[in-house]
Structures are given as structure tokens and as C-alpha cells.
Amino acid sequence: xxxxxxxxxxxxxxxxxxxxxxxxxxxxxxxxxxxxxxxxxxxxxxxxxxxxxxxxxxxxxxxxxxxxxxxxxxxxxxxxxxxxxxxxxxxxxxxxxxxxxxxxxxxxxxxxxxxxxxxxxxxxxxxxxxxxxxxxxxxxxxxxxxxxxxxxxxxxxxxxxxxxxxxxxxxxxxxxxxxxxxxxxxxxxxxxxxxxxxxxxxxxxxxxxxxxxxxxxxxxxxxxxxxxxxxxxxxxxxxxxxxxxxxxxxxxxxxxxxxxxxxxxxxxxxxxxxxxxxxxxxxxxxxxxxxxxxxxxxxxxxxxxxxxxxxxxxxxxxxxxxxxxxxxxxxxxxxxxxxxxxxxxxxxxxxxx
Amino acid sequence: xxxxxxxxxxxxxxxxxxxxxxxxxxxxxxxxxxxxxxxxxxxxxxxxxxxxxxxxxxxxxxxxxxxxxxxxxxxxxxxxxxxxxxxxxxxxxxxxxxxxxxxxxxxxxxxxxxxxxxxxxxxxxxxxxxxxxxxxxxxxxxxxxxxxxxxxxxxxxxxxxxxxxxxxxxxxxxxxxxxxxxxxxxxxxxxxxxxxxxxxxxxxxxxxxxxxxxxxxxxxxxxxxxxxxxxxxxxxxxxxxxxxxxxxxxxxxxxxxxxxxxxxxxxxxxxxxxxxxxxxxxxxxxxxxxxxxxxxxxxxxxxxxxxxxxxxxxxxxxxxxxxxxxxxxxxxxxxxxxxxxxxxxxxxxxxxx
Numbered sequence: 217x218x219x220x221x222x223x224x225x226x227x228x229x230x231x232x233x234x235x236x237x238x239x240x241x242x243x244x245x246x247x248x249x250x251x252x253x254x255x256x257x258x259x260x261x262x263x264x265x266x267x268x269x270x271x272x273x274x275x276x277x278x279x280x281x282x283x284x285x286x287x288x289x290x291x292x293x294x295x296x297x298x299x300x301x302x303x304x305x306x307x308x309x310x311x312x313x314x315x316x317x318x319x320x321x322x323x324x325x326x327x328x329x330x331x332x333x334x335x336x337x338x339x340x341x342x343x344x345x346x347x348x349x350x351x352x353x354x355x356x357x358x359x360x361x362x363x364x365x366x367x368x369x370x371x372x373x374x375x376x377x378x379x380x381x382x383x384x385x386x387x388x389x390x391x392x393x394x395x396x397x398x399x400x401x402x403x404x405x406x407x408x409x410x411x412x413x414x415x416x417x418x419x420x421x422x423x424x425x426x427x428x429x430x431x432x433x434x435x436x437x438x439x440x441x442x443x444x445x446x447x448x449x450x451x452x453x454x455x456x457x458x459x460x461x462x463x464x465x466x467x468x469x470x471x472x473x474x475x476x477x478x479x480x481x482x483x484x485x486x487x488x489x490x491x492x493x494x495x496x497x498x499x500x501x502x503x504x505x506x507x508x509x510x511x512x513x514x515x516x517x518x519x520x521x522x523x524x525x526x527x528x529x530x531x532x533x534x535x536x537x538x539x540x541x542x543x544x545x546x547x548x549x550x551x552x553x554x555x556x557x558x559x560x561x562x563x564x565x566x567x568x569x
Numbered sequence: 570x571x572x573x574x575x576x577x578x579x580x581x582x583x584x585x586x587x588x589x590x591x592x593x594x595x596x597x598x599x600x601x602x603x604x605x606x607x608x609x610x611x612x613x614x615x616x617x618x619x620x621x622x623x624x625x626x627x628x629x630x631x632x633x634x635x636x637x638x639x640x641x642x643x644x645x646x647x648x649x650x651x652x653x654x655x656x657x658x659x660x661x662x663x664x665x666x667x668x669x670x671x672x673x674x675x676x677x678x679x680x681x682x683x684x685x686x687x688x689x690x691x692x693x694x695x696x697x698x699x700x701x702x703x704x705x706x707x708x709x710x711x712x713x714x715x716x717x718x719x720x721x722x723x724x725x726x727x728x729x730x731x732x733x734x735x736x737x738x739x740x741x742x743x744x745x746x747x748x749x750x751x752x753x754x755x756x757x758x759x760x761x762x763x764x765x766x767x768x769x770x771x772x773x774x775x776x777x778x779x780x781x782x783x784x785x786x787x788x789x790x791x792x793x794x795x796x797x798x799x800x801x802x803x804x805x806x807x808x809x810x811x812x813x814x815x816x817x818x819x820x821x822x823x824x825x826x827x828x829x830x831x832x833x834x835x836x837x838x839x840x841x842x843x844x845x846x847x848x849x850x851x852x853x854x855x856x857x858x859x860x861x862x863x864x865x866x867x868x869x870x871x872x873x874x875x876x877x878x879x880x881x882x883x884x885x886x887x888x889x890x891x892x893x894x895x896x897x898x899x900x901x902x903x904x905x906x907x908x909x910x911x912x913x914x915x916x917x918x919x920x921x922x
Contacts (some may be wrong), residue, residue: 252767271585271767271854275894291854293873312672319675337673360893384744391737394772413625414605455733501644503625516576521647561733 220246220283221263226339227259232311235259235336236325237318241510242519243267244438244528249280252293257284260306268302270295272438275514295421300325311336316370344484345507345515346529351439352553353507355383355531358399358441359551359562360508361434365390366445366565369404369430373447377521379404399442399512406449410545413537424481427544433512441511442533443563444549452569456546459496461569463546466536470504474552474559476528483521487536499538505531508551530554531562570878572696573599573618579692580612585664587702588689589656589678592669594863595619597791607648610637613659623648623653653678664689696866698860700883703790703910705906708861708884711752711794712904712915713785719798719918721758722783726800732757732770739901740784748787752795752865756784763898766855766890768849774784777803780897785863793865795834795886796916797902805922812849812891813922816899819843819889827912829881831873837873840889848900852891860885861904884915885909 217225223246229236237243237257244250246257253270255277261267261466268276271523274288289298304308307459310324317339324391340418347355365386373381383402390398394437405415406426426449430445432527433442446463448456470487491497506529516526526532532554537547548567553560570578578601580588582697590596590610596601599610606623608630613619618637622630634727642651651830656678666677669690690896700708718739725735728757736755743751759770759779775781779802786795798814801809823840839859842848858871861884869879879885885907890900901920906913 250769276765276768306911314676315671317672318668318690319665319670319672322672322675323667323688335673335676380744380747384741387744388737388741391733391740394733396752402752412629415629416603416749456706521645552624 218283218438223340223343224259226266226343227311227336228378232336233261233288233308234306234310236310236317237311237340238313238321239340240563242313242316242344245340245344245510247277247284248278248282249277250272250438253275256295256299258299258302259553266302268295268299282413286376288327294328296321298561302330303331306331308332309334311339312474313337313340321355341515342409343567344509346527347509347531349530351509352529355439356393356562357443358434358436358439359443361390361393361395361436362432362443363563364393364563365432365434366430366443369432370447373422373449375424375449376421376450378419379406380419380457382430383417383432386430390434395436397435397436399433399435399440403429405429408542408544410446411539411541411543413539413545413547425453427456427546429545429547431547431549435524438510440508440510442508442512442549443550443551443565444535444547445565445567446546446548446569448569458567460543460546460548462491462494463494463536463538463548464567470534470536471552471559473552474526474532474534476553476554476556479518479521479527480518480522480524483526483534484522488520491536491538496538499540500536501539502537505533505535505549526554528554528556570765571636574691575640575889576693576696576752577612577618579696580664580689586614586661587659588662589665589670590693591666591674592693592806595666595697597876598693598697598863600630600633600637601837602626602630602634603791604630609648609652611652611655614840616812619655621648621652641911646769649677651676651862656684657682659684661685664692665846665893666690675771682795694868697862699880699886700906701882701922702861704862705882705884707790707792709915710795711787711789711792714743714746714748714789715785715794715796716916716918717746718785718787719783719796722785723800726775726781727913728802731770731772731774732759735821736785739783741766743785744789744872748789749791752786752788752824754795755827756782758782763799764892764894764896766892766898766900767837778806780809780899782898782900784900784902791863793861793863794904795861795865796904796918797900798918798920799887799899799901799922801922809858810922813899813901815844815847815849816901817920820887820901822905823887823889824903824905824914826911827879827885827887827907828919829907829909830878833871833875833877833879834873836879836887837871840887841873844891852893853889854892858886858888858902879907881907 503519533551539545642648784797856872888902892898
């Protein structure tokens, strides 16, 4: 059964009569069409699914029309004015994506009348949390292209080269290999600045002995990859080697625990406890990982704060790191499919420093 | 006077006692710090400005601490839980960015008590609409790098080359020349697919006679460029040449009208009427342009629907196009500073087809 029909069945089972999908990623997931401007997918019991798009997106959206009707917002109106008129006809309760609708649009669309609004946030997110075979195939392809980028970065790491120059090489490699676009801003950061997990790449040149974090990802047919490796310029010194191995072991311990039905928090805490035993947990200043799919960060969050069970078919990153101010940072990130039996690691790059 | 102090003066003049800034771009504009994860800038009459960030952003944000206090959201809490606790202390009215706060967070932060919420959407947007000299300098630099990308695309346009291969070359050129990142997904589209203004680049190969739209932009120190040129593979035929000149003339007429105090709608209608006289307005299916700055699309919208006056110091794109289904599309886009006397065109590329 296609996704939009599955979604229809889910909302019917819950007795939901009207649903407004306002997140472009949810629309892409349900219809196959990636909106490039503001768009809305409206379900009403009477009229079924309507995909409202601007004139810019109309022709392309028509190519995907199946189990829904494409409606063009006329150029004379902004699409939000057009939607306001359409939504005025709804008199009963409507479910919305509260996390993907600004409070401004909420007021504009619904504050004028007495329609009852409900939060339908979790419904599409839950569907997206479990990937089918074709989704895993696309993620695998994104991983393969991104691995080529990582290897290109590794080849280019040498004294005197700038972070941005290396980034340019890795992106060039990924795009020539069919990357549709990038999953996020490439992060190639050397030296003490690598102690900031989200530092930006600059024209700074690499020095001998620097740690270099390479955290990159491409998108392929909508699906994201997100991989990190840490290198050194020249031979690693003793402390770099020790901490690298520590992070790697923390990651391995966590990955071993991944299977359907295990709490996400347990996986995070496995890595965190391992670092705590060695006295380094205070330098691990973020959560362990995140789901990956049409978005780089999606459900399930692999966080000590998330006590939900992880599900078979989820795809997650596991990325422990230590960040020592004034010294530098180390992070290793791989992508794993949650599977019965053994967790399936999609990344195949070597992990020796 | 720095921006955050100017903002403080504006809200004091309006008698605003509390203001929550939730858009990362507004935070970047006011503080100089670009958040990489969820962040909030809170102003209260008692405590002044507080920048609340996650642990990931904390160290970097501290480097920008000036006229505001950086507060770290502890790892134990999500930053939205942390903010909820902070916002509970506010008992009077608070102004919010309704367009940049999800309805979910609005409910989470404010629905529990009787604090009165007001929409403060326009305040920072209006400040950003008028650029100072340092902002125009950064946009100019982004334009110069992007122009190198356009020239690289032009050099690479030939029979048999794929759209994505050309995109890879242009992005590589922009990054090696210091582009911090891209302002948007590069759009290099050939043949009849160019009739879709937002089509995606593919591995499709160029054919002799194809129209090729190249719409690219990089970011430099936060500021965006956005330039479009249309080329042909080999010599242009008569109709391609005619329509190209028509779009170019429409653009020239519109640019001539740009000066402070003129309505944005008048500029859009100048180009639209010119195309109407020749019978092509029905193929011009979007608005004429948009403001450009920290975001690729920001105020002022150069649309027939926008009757506001444009202001001295705004930077806008002017990008008429014709899109004929089954034939192809032509668009030309330049970047202009609104200035007394004559509009200042920042782009310097030739415009012959």
C-alpha cells in the first residue's frame, strides 16, 4: 500500500476527519513530490487529499498526482491567503502539525472561527521512523557517495592546506558521483577549533599534528547520509591515539546494544558510561545520535533523555565524541540499520586513526 | 551604535518590556553569533539580553558575548524545557516572532499561564531590510564569488555534459574562492525541463540547442548572493534570441525604476506590463524579485502584491522569466542596491545570450 493510503488508513482509524500537512518533508514523504516553495497537503473526509502548490511548483507536482488532487494557488494571491479561503470551509475539528506550522500561520488560518484544532505531530513522524527497503537502499547509496567524500578528504589532509579547500574537494567528489545535494553544511575543522563540535570550516591552513574532524553528508533521492571521521596531520601522538581509541570503543559498545525494543536512552548511556569510567564523560557534550532519513536529524533521537524503544527498520547515527577546550576534539560517526539479530552498519570505512 | 543596542532602543521606544527572539537568523543579525542548534535570545527589562544556547554552541557563543549574557542550557534538559523554566518567570506581556516560532513551542512556552503574547514579527525584519556599508560589502563579495561560478558554468556548457557535472564544477569554483557555503541548492537545468522555474539538476546530459538556466548563489560571512543567467548549447536560434532579449528588456525597464520611495509593486508591474504588451505575461509565473541579505529571500518582496515603498539601502534581486511548457525557460537575475540617484547593480556579468 502506498504511503498516502497508509496515512489515510491511520487517520481514519483514529476517527480524524480533517488533517493539514504543512511540513514540506512530510508532503514529500506522502506524495513523492518535493515542494520548492510553500505548499500544503489537506485531507478532508469529503474531498480526500488536495495538494495546494504555487504556480512555480504546479507543473512538476502534476507529474506526481496519484491518490491526491493538485490544486494551483493563483498568482494573484499568496498561497497562505489562498489556503485561508480553503480552510474557512472546514467547520469541524482539524488536526495540524503543530511543530511545523508557525504560530503566525496558525493564527491566520484558524483564529478567526471556532474550528477546533488538535496536534497531529506524531503521526507522520512515526511512519517515517520505520524505513522500508527502498528507503534503506537510497540511504545506502547516499552513504556510499559520502564515503567517497571522506576518502577524498583523507587524501587531501596535509600541512598547509586550508579547511575550505579540503571541503571543496570532498563536495566536488560527492556531486560528481551523483549527490543530489548536501545533507548539511560540510564541517572540516582542524586544530584546537575541533573542540567545538559545530565549528565552521575556514581558510585556516592545517598544521602538522592537528586533529581534523571531517563531518560530511550528501543527499540522494531525498535521503541523507551523515558520517564523521577524525584524522591527524601526520602521525598521531600518544594522547590523540589513546582518546581516539576510547571514542571508538565507546562507539562499538553502543552499537552492539542496538536492536528492536531496546530503549534509545540505554544506547546513549552505554557509550556515556564507558566514557565516564575513563573520566571523559564531561567532554562528551551532546547526545549519542539521531535518526536519519529525509531529514538529517529525525526520530528516533538516540539520547539519554529518550526512553522510547527503538524500532526495527529505523536508521540511526551513533556518534560519540570528546571535546577538550584548548586541545581539540575527536568524533566518530557511523550509520546503522536497526535489525533483528545484529545491527547492520551501513558505513564501511576503516576506523584506524 | 551596534545592532543589539539599536534593537533595545526600538523596543524601549515602543514600551516593550519582554521580547523573545527565536529565529536563528535574527539572533545572528543581532549578536553576530550564528547558532548551529536551537537557540533563543531573550530580552527582559530587568535582566537585559540573555542568549540561551546548547552546550554544543556555548564555547563559540561566548566569543561573541557583548551587550548580552550567554547562558548554557544544561545537557540534562532539552533547550526548550530549559527555556520553559526561564519563561515561567515572566508575568507581564511578551513580544514574540510569531512567524519564527512553531505553534507547538508557542503552546509549550505560553499556554500554561496568563502571560499576554503579542506579535513582534516586523521589528527585526524592518531593521534587516536596510543594509549598512559592511553588509553591502559582504553581499558584494558573495556576488563576486558567485559570478566566478557562473563563468565556470558557462565554460562547461557543452553537448554531452550532465547538469550535475556542471553544478559540481561551479560549486567547486565557489568554495575554492572562499564561499562559506551555498545560499541555496544550485539549479542548473537544460532543455524543456527549464520551463519549470525550480526544477532540480539531474544526471541528464545536455543536447545541442538546449536552453540552460544557471541559477546559483554562495554565502559569504553570512550574506547570500543569488544570480541567474540563461545560456544555449551552441548557437541560439531565432526564437530563443527573441525571447531572451524580451526578458532582458523587461529586466532593464524594471531596474531603471528602482529608487527609494517607489512602491515594490510598481517595479514588478513595470516588467510584467512590458511582457504583457508582447503577449508573454502569462508565461511569467512568479513575482519579480526579493530582498537579499542573511537570507536568500527576505524583505522587501518585489511583488505586484507588495504596495510598500522600497527603502534606501535595501538589496534586491530582479529576475523576470518566461517559462513555456514543452519549449523551455529563460530567466535573468541581477542584484541591485536601492540608492539615491541611480540603482546600483552589483552584478557585472555580460548579458548577451
